[in-house]
Amino acid sequence: MDPRNKKFAELCGICWHEDEWINHKYICKKCKASLSDSLPGMWNPDFVIHPTLVLREMMKRDDWYDFSHSLWVETFSEVTTSKLSINYQVEFMIERSIPNRYILDTTEGRLLDAAIKFMEEKQ
Ligand SMILES: [Zn+2]
16 A cells, blocks of 8 residues: 555544454454454555545645645646636636535435436437
């Protein structure tokens, strides 16, 4: 597992589970959570392959707005200071602006519903 995962979990105050085999169960040595319900290798989150998990953690913070703003500044500073046409700048921003409520939803299928509705309306 990428070492950045553990570093991020620790910065967020999330236990980076370390398993111990006790009474025929895997238990976390640090927080005592039962790990037996998950497959080995799934005990700790992989923030690299699941960036929405990073977003969920960052949104819990009081400085979430500052973090979000810093991403916008980094992403858009290059294009907005360029001499590209305003149409290209708008296209660039739209392409990178899927709202969080679609990206982070894992229960209602919001992005799926929106995609189906969009494609059906195009038929
Ligand atoms: Zn733990």
